[in-house]
Amino acid sequence: xxxxxxFLRCFSLLFLFSQTIEASATDERGQLINLxxxxxxxxxxVGKDSVVYxxxxxxxxxxxxxxLNKQTYRRVDYGTxxxxxxxxxxxxxxxxxxxxxHSDGDLNTELAYVGHQQEQLAGGNVVRTTITMxxxxxxxxxxxxxxxxxxxxxxxxxxxxxxxxEQDVVLYNFYSSYLPIRAKKYYLNSFHGAWAQxxxxxxxxxxxxxxxxxxxxxxxTTHTENPSFVLALDMPLxxxxxxxxxxxxxxxxxxxxxxxxxxxxxxxxxxxxxxxASEYRLAPGETFHTPEMIYTYSTYGAGGVSRNLxxxxxxxxxxxxxxxxxTLLNSxxxxxxxxxxxxxxxxxxxxxxxGLELFVLDDGWFGNKYPRNSSRQGLGDxxxxxxxxxxxxxxxxxxxxxKGLQFGIWIEPEMVNxxxxxxxxxxxxxxxxxxxxxxxxxxxxxxxxxNPEVQNFVFxxxxxxxxxxxxxxYIKWDANRHVESVGSAFLAADRQSHFWxxxxxxxxxxxxxxxxxxxxxxxxACSSGGGRVDYGALKYHQEVWTSDNTDARSRIFIQYGxxxxxxxxxxxxxxxxxxxxQTGNVTPLKFRFDLAMSGRFGMELQPKDLSxxxxxxxxxxxxxxxxxxxxxxxxxxxxxxxPYEGKGLYAIMYVSKDKGRAVVFDYCFEYQGRxxxxxxxxxxxxxxxxxxxVSELNVEKSVFWGNDKAFSGxxxxxxxxxxxxxxxxxxxxxLLEEVD
Numbered sequence: 219x220x221x222x223x224x225f226l227r228c229f230s231l232l233f234l235f236s237q238t239i240e241a242s243a244t245d246e247r248g249q250l251i252n253l254x255x256x257x258x259x260x261x262x263x264v265g266k267d268s269v270v271y272x273x274x275x276x277x278x279x280x281x282x283x284x285x286l287n288k289q290t291y292r293r294v295d296y297g298t299x300x301x302x303x304x305x306x307x308x309x310x311x312x313x314x315x316x317x318x319x320h321s322d323g324d325l326n327t328e329l330a331y332v333g334h335q336q337e338q339l340a341g342g343n344v345v346r347t348t349i350t351m352x353x354x355x356x357x358x359x360x361x362x363x364x365x366x367x368x369x370x371x372x373x374x375x376x377x378x379x380x381x382x383x384e385q386d387v388v389l390y391n392f393y394s395s396y397l398p399i400r401a402k403k404y405y406l407n408s409f410h411g412a413w414a415q416x417x418x419x420x421x422x423x424x425x426x427x428x429x430x431x432x433x434x435x436x437x438x439t440t441h442t443e444n445p446s447f448v449l450a451l452d453m454p455l456x457x458x459x460x461x462x463x464x465x466x467x468x469x470x471x472x473x474x475x476x477x478x479x480x481x482x483x484x485x486x487x488x489x490x491x492x493x494x495a496s497e498y499r500l501a502p503g504e505t506f507h508t509p510e511m512i513y514t515y516s517t518y519g520a521g522g523v524s525r526n527l528x529x530x531x532x533x534x535x536x537x538x539x540x541x542x543x544x545t546l547l548n549s550x551x552x553x554x555x556x557x558x559x560x561x562x563x564x565x566x567x568x569x570x571x572x573g574l575e576l577f578v579l580d581d582g583w584f585g586n587k588y589p590r591n592s593s594r595q596g597l598g599d600x601x602x603x604x605x606x607x608x609x610x611x612x613x614x615x616x617x618x619x620x621k622g623l624q625f626g627i628w629i630e631p632e633m634v635n636x637x638x639x640x641x642x643x644x645x646x647x648x649x650x651x652x653x654x655x656x657x658x659x660x661x662x663x664x665x666x667x668x669n670p671e672v673q674n675f676v677f678x679x680x681x682x683x684x685x686x687x688x689x690x691x692y693i694k695w696d697a698n699r700h701v702e703s704v705g706s707a708f709l710a711a712d713r714q715s716h717f718w719x720x721x722x723x724x725x726x727x728x729x730x731x732x733x734x735x736x737x738x739x740x741x742x743a744c745s746s747g748g749g750r751v752d753y754g755a756l757k758y759h760q761e762v763w764t765s766d767n768t769d770a771r772s773r774i775f776i777q778y779g780x781x782x783x784x785x786x787x788x789x790x791x792x793x794x795x796x797x798x799x800q801t802g803n804v805t806p807l808k809f810r811f812d813l814a815m816s817g818r819f820g821m822e823l824q825p826k827d828l829s830x831x832x833x834x835x836x837x838x839x840x841x842x843x844x845x846x847x848x849x850x851x852x853x854x855x856x857x858x859x860x861p862y863e864g865k866g867l868y869a870i871m872y873v874s875k876d877k878g879r880a881v882v883f884d885y886c887f888e889y890q891g892r893x894x895x896x897x898x899x900x901x902x903x904x905x906x907x908x909x910x911x912v913s914e915l916n917v918e919k920s921v922f923w924g925n926d927k928a929f930s931g932x933x934x935x936x937x938x939x940x941x942x943x944x945x946x947x948x949x950x951x952x953l954l955e956e957v958d
Contacts (some may be wrong), residue, residue: 626692791817
């Protein structure tokens with residue numbers, strides 16, 4: 219067996235070698251770099267001056283040889299043609315992806331092609347190309363790594379910056395990618411918001427100059443912006459038509475995405491870690507690795523962008539994407555800090571009775587010297603509060619399992635209350651500027667994740683909690699503040715600007731250790747709701763808590779924006795009580811269920827407050843959700859009506875990969891009147907040659923005249939269905955199944 223394993227290892231290395239294509243500056247075959255997916259090309263070419271120029275990103279071009287001789291007629295006094303990775307120096311004066319002060323004080327970097335190689339991975343579906351460049355004067359090496367995901371029509375870019383000089387160099391800009399685009403007009407669709415208002419969309423026509431999306435909060439960076447976008451070319455964004463580019467950065471810290479339209483009407487996109495206050499001293503022999511920037515190009519508008527990104531994320535980025543996400547009851551809005559063992563066990567019993575699959579004990583279970591009875595104390599002291607839970611966590615986890623439930627628990631290991639044993643014992647672990655007051659947010663401070671001792675502590679919190687019971691299968695990881703008055707007692711005085719990067723690298727290091735030891739536990743990324751919704755976090759988390767706002771009407775807009783970039787698989791969506799605890803809004807139970815069923819379904823309320831009739835409805839709806847869960851989690855998203863159309867309507871559809879099943883979610887959130895009381899939902903994405911039976915869920919009487927009837931896919935695509943939704947907060951879910 220050992221000899222056989224050695225043979226396989228040797229064979230694998232031989233296979234990898236056979237799939238590696240290398241080229242150098244003297245190899246004419248390596249002068250053209252045509253990177254391809256199923257439908258797209260990203261084309262670069264090495265010029266006579268040894269510069270790697272960027273020529274094309276978009277529809278596939280098989281024969282790219284004309285680019286070797288293409289003339290642009292640009293005058294030399296107007297800067298350079300677009301580079302593959304733009305550095306500050308020489309004739310370049312646009313926003314650079316790379317800006318360096320070299321060891322001899324030289325401010326210029328002029329990158330020249332050294333060579334490139336390609337590796338085929340994942341059975342050939344993934345092709346990684348590494349283009350090596352070096353400054354023409356000094357031994358600073360940049361590797362531009364472009365990975366093509368063929369079936370998903372996605373490219374990712376990142377760079378490795380290697381200092382081979384004799385002394386430190388200082389990095390000022392170190393973006394993951396530089397992407398030049400040519401079109402007549404550019405319509406940028408980006409995301410904005412705040413706590414409980416995440417991922418609202420807005421579109422702006424890019425004019426000459428620079429438009430920037432950035433965050434400088436360090437932690438909890440996706441409430442007010444998100445490191446992602448959809449760029450429509452030539453015309454405003456359309457759901458099903460037109461060319462569009464989608465982009466997202468896989469990074470959980472500060473980020474910056476610049477969109478610069480120059481005098482040639484070329485749009486240059488630089489995207490990556492925010493260089494704000496982050497000058498990075500790179501020592502001799504050290505390599506700086508940037509996070510990945512993800513791009514896709516769609517010829518089917520926003521819908522194509524989303525489906526490409528979702529397919530890529532489910533297959534290559536989201537942790538453990540193949541595992542079924544359980545339905546759950548979270549204790550937070552049902553109990554807050556006020557509970558005892560009976561409160562929790564009663565909630566578990568009700569959850570099991572309704573058919574849910576997981577119970578999550580939220581904040582308030584820890585601290586003895588400073589019991590966690592409010593947000594004002596106890597955070598950081600991860601001992602079970604004996605007064606509340608005298609039998610410990612293991613008792614609760616075992617009780618959950620006895621009821622047929624999985625058990626999960628909340629932690630917030632990156633933060634600490636000033637009133638805690640941890641803060642008293644380790645004041646040097648707090649993020650703080652020496653000699654300045656340490657501000658609090660939500661009555662808490664931030665632990666310094668650049669410090670390996672703190673990293674060990676944070677890992678230990680997770681590890682110790684998991685050790686309390688073999689029946690813990692879910693962790694809700696929260697982070698309820700951002701960075702203020704930045705400073706590190708661990709970092710040297712001349713390395714303080716490294717904090718913003720080292721914090722996230724320290725966090726990811728902890729995640730790596732956790733996943734090595736606990737590969738199967740389900741971990742949610744919560745950060746005051748949607749403060750850590752990014753593809754960097756999703757490499758380690760199965761899901762995010764989309765927003766602390768559980769109001770169903772608000773969630774229409776929040777989840778519409780979130781699912782533009784991130785798949786429903788990761789989108790935590792809960793039914794909560796009314797009046798809603800964040801907005802005060804009152805919506806019918808059915809509307810709340812129908813909305814929550816379009817994501818990873820859960821509940822967040824006190825079940826005892828539900829009537830017997832409401833519990834009976836919940837049982838039916840939860841069972842119905844389990845029947846469509848695979849379509850929502852794995853299917854292709856087609857948006858039918860946008861909530862931004864101003865009609866007070868929202869409709870989406872998920873279609874299974876084999877097009878044999880689909881589920882339509884339809885919502886009315888404004889009164890339609892007597893003349894607009896039926897909708898027209900054209901169901902793009904079905905197979906026109908098949909027959910589908912349409913069945914409404916969660917109702918006794920359907921709002922559609924064709925309920926339980928069969929229609930051709932051709933009819934459903936070109937004519938559609940017209941359910942009658944007239945009053946505010948009416949909703950409908952339709953299951954479509956292929957029939958012979």
